[in-house]
Amino acid sequence: MEEVSSRVLVIDPDAASRNYLAVMLRKAGYTVFLAGSGREGLISAWRDSPSAIVFEPALPDIPCVELAKRLRQDRRTANTPCLVLSSQDNPQEMNLLLSAGCNEYLVKSHQALQRLEELLGRLIRGERVIRTTRKGGVLVVFLSAKGGTGTSSLCANIAMCLGKNQPEVHVVVMDMVLPIGSIANIVGYGDRINLITVAMQNPGQTTSLFFKENLPKINEWYFKLLAGSPDPESGNQLAADRITDIVAALQEAYDYVFIDLGRALSRLSLPIIQAADVVALILSTDTSAVTLTQTVWDYLRSQGVDEQHVYAILNRAVGLEGLTKAEAEQLLGLRIRHAMPYMGGNFALANNRHEPVAFKFPLDAATLTLNDIANEIAGLAQQLRQG
Ligand SMILES: Nc1ncnc2c1ncn2[C@@H]1O[C@H](COP(=O)(O)OP(=O)(O)OP(=O)(O)O)[C@@H](O)[C@H]1O
Ligand SMILES: [Mg+2]
Incomplete structure (x- = not known):
């Protein structure tokens, strides 16, 4: 039996990137759900009740900010930690996503993946996490x-x-x-x-x-x-x-x-x-x-x-x-x-x-x-x- 506390949903249209993450997260002990589009992502998020969601903002079907808002507005995912793992460093998008309730915005890199793993663990355990992204003063x-x-x-x-x-x-x-x-x-x-x-x-x-x-x-x-x-x-x-x-x-x-x-x-x-x-x-x-x-x-x-x-x-x-x-x-x-x-x-x-x-x-x-x-x-x- 998998524990409920170890399910992570990855939404990323890039198959290579998605699979890479899946391997990494499975190694870390998570059960992983994969989605290649925003719509698939929403379906899985509401059906599989993941304990955290990681998504790439460059989605083919829905604007990422809309995805984030819909996740936050739905009772089933209102409090699910959401981490953005972006292939591009886009500060404007970052601010919008953070304002929409995402917990962190990371730009894809080796270090970002380490940070992602660490953050997932902490967020799933319910710890408060300070954003390293630049917001506020x-x-x-x-x-x-x-x-x-x-x-x-x-x-x-x-x-x-x-x-x-x-x-x-x-x-x-x-x-x-x-x-x-x-x-x-x-x-x-x-x-x-x-x-x-x-x-x-x-x-x-x-x-x-x-x-x-x-x-x-x-x-x-x-x-x-x-x-x-x-x-x-x-x-x-x-x-x-x-x-x-x-x-x-x-x-x-x-x-x-x-x-x-x-x-x-x-x-x-x-x-x-x-x-x-x-x-x-x-x-x-x-x-x-x-x-x-x-x-x-x-x-x-x-x-x-x-x-x-x-x-x-x-x-x-x-x-x-x-x-x-x-x-x-x-x-x-x-x-x-x-x-x-x-x-x-x-x-x-x-x-x-x-x-x-x-x-x-x-x-x-x-x-x-x-x-x-x-x-x-x-x-x-x-x-x-x-x-
Ligand atoms: N450009 C400068 N010209 C002359 N004196 C200076 C200059 N910069 C700093 N000082 C003097 O050097 C001394 C040490 O400064 P300060 O206490 O700010 O250093 P610090 O790096 O914070 O030291 P600490 O390691 O103790 O925290 C002070 O007396 C300060 O006035
Ligand atoms: Mg000093």
């Missing part, structure tokens, strides 16, 4: 391979420039660096609300409305803040399984979500990096930082992070010596999109006064660069979303 993560490269300073100051230059957009900064955050310190926030206290709340409470209403607005910084862990003791108490929900709620509530991940490349941060619209990779000019960054970049690439989404910044945080941009680029094997000038003690001075660089040193070349980077990151994110 733009997600920008800041990451480095080595400490002290200016990741937190750049995250806060670039977010500030974006918020200032685009008054109509709502920006939030979240500090995820463990065991202790530093953005609160940079912007001068000392109150109670932070990632740790928020993560202790019941998941039902931390909705997008909660974040809209409760996060502090930081004067002069043009963004709202979800501060990080105030001390290592609290940092160790972080309810890690709450992170994905919190990020999703922030994306629902704000147009831009900037996250300082610091050096944290971990099981916790990887899904967020994979889901990010833009991965700001901060490196300094010493050879060891560049080499470490190369290792991190190789790893990210192996985990499906696409070079297009990576915005590498060479930050001259320690002085003028070290590699040139061209040398660093060559060593890294990645385009460096901007080089941040060395500010001497001025950056630390601005940080210590809790003032944005653009405020304290409006005429400095660094202010110009920060503004450029903010505009470019926003432009890149928009461009990538439009496909």
Whole structure:
């Protein structure tokens, strides 16, 4: 007897692709139903009561969005997990399908198949799954391979420039660096609300409305803040399984979500990096930082992070010596999109006064660069979303 919980319906007009999936899913222990058109798919979906449906949106007979809507509108499949496995990366179609209630949109590739298998298991077990597809507010993560490269300073100051230059957009900064955050310190926030206290709340409470209403607005910084862990003791108490929900709620509530991940490349941060619209990779000019960054970049690439989404910044945080941009680029094997000038003690001075660089040193070349980077990151994110 097959268990009811292991039936998967695959709808794909391409026989080779359909059979490939069938073999893969049978190997994983599922009973598989196959359909080559939207109509066949609907018949099987309503007759065979699959526990999940995987479909290719390029259907010969019905528009994919209609298929998704009909599945959702019918009582028998209203709650059946639906995964789109598309041969083409079509963001507009993706948004429509996700809005129509599909759980995830993946573009066919070796990695997508692995992800598909993992997602099926989780969805069938009834686990909540965060979408890795890009929807809601733009997600920008800041990451480095080595400490002290200016990741937190750049995250806060670039977010500030974006918020200032685009008054109509709502920006939030979240500090995820463990065991202790530093953005609160940079912007001068000392109150109670932070990632740790928020993560202790019941998941039902931390909705997008909660974040809209409760996060502090930081004067002069043009963004709202979800501060990080105030001390290592609290940092160790972080309810890690709450992170994905919190990020999703922030994306629902704000147009831009900037996250300082610091050096944290971990099981916790990887899904967020994979889901990010833009991965700001901060490196300094010493050879060891560049080499470490190369290792991190190789790893990210192996985990499906696409070079297009990576915005590498060479930050001259320690002085003028070290590699040139061209040398660093060559060593890294990645385009460096901007080089941040060395500010001497001025950056630390601005940080210590809790003032944005653009405020304290409006005429400095660094202010110009920060503004450029903010505009470019926003432009890149928009461009990538439009496909
Ligand atoms: N371009 C720059 N010119 C001068 N000083 C800089 C520059 N960028 C960063 N700094 C200084 O370097 C110091 C470290 O910066 P920051 O704390 O942002 O780095 P980080 O990468 O977040 O470090 P950590 O690994 O501790 O999280 C700060 O004092 C900051 O003011
Ligand atoms: Mg930091």
